[in-house]
Amino acid sequence: MGFHEIRFPASLSFGSLGGPERLTDVVTLANGFEERNTPWAQSRRRYDAGVSLRGLDDIEALIAFFEARRGQLFGFRWKDWTDYKSGRAKAEPDYRDQVIGVGDDVTVEFALFKTYRSGEQSYARQIRKPVEGSVRVGLSNNELQDGVHYEVDPTTGVVRFVEPPNVGVQVTAGYEFDVPVRFDTDRIQTSLASFQAGEVPNVPVVEIRI
Incomplete structure (x- = not known):
């Protein structure tokens, strides 16, 4: 295609x-x-x-x-x-906006997701076209540095870490997307x-x- x-x-x-x-x-x-x-x-x-x-x-x-x-x-x-945007419409993207995965000491690639919630129901939408330069990523409420700790493919929406996140650590991200x-x-x-x-x-x- x-x-x-x-x-x-x-x-x-x-x-x-x-x-x-x-x-x-x-x-x-x-x-x-x-x-x-x-x-x-x-x-x-x-x-x-x-x-x-x-x-x-x-x-x-x-x-x-x-x-x-x-x-x-x-x-x-x-x-x-x-x-x-990954968060509220009038707010700038924050690295804590969305949980995109949990570390297991093995996985180094995580896809971007945006979760829509209403009551007890939710829908997870995969984001495949993030805006280049807008993605912010964090682990356990600590923001990481793009190009040092991870890289983002703006054509697929995949975040690749230099080292796999530790077991049980939440992987979070904020971004703009198309x-x-x-x-x-x-x-x-x-x-x-x-x-x-x-x-x-x-x-x-x-x-x-x-």
Whole structure:
């Protein structure tokens, strides 16, 4: 699968519509009860990049980006302005934001995760496209130094330690991240007249599994 390690212009994604979706099969039984099941273990996000276009310069930038990705052919990074940090939306990432594993004296690689909680339920989302330079990592409430104690692969979201964390030690991390996506269309239709009249093109974008 082709993927370009480039972010869709953040100024164009700001204000876009979108968010997570699930696929749930609902069967209503004869007695009125329901059976619900899903083939998806992970949610998938969809966005509309056309909503945030504000001028002809934006359309030009969109078309250039679309052509360079060859439409749906190559994936790219997308900044979801409503969910792009490991912690609270208005706070800077902190190395204690997320628990990403527990040391065992053997494992040196840990994937980044973000856990969403509501009541007693939670959902762990693997983060595969962290923003380079934003990842902070700690062990047992002690922040470590990037390039000395660990390295982060910004293309996979994997943290690799120089030495394996000790048994029972919590591995924590904070970061900003992008969503791996592709255009969900091979066509962009624009019109100067319709754009000036307040209409914007529909530019669907969908998250991809990588």
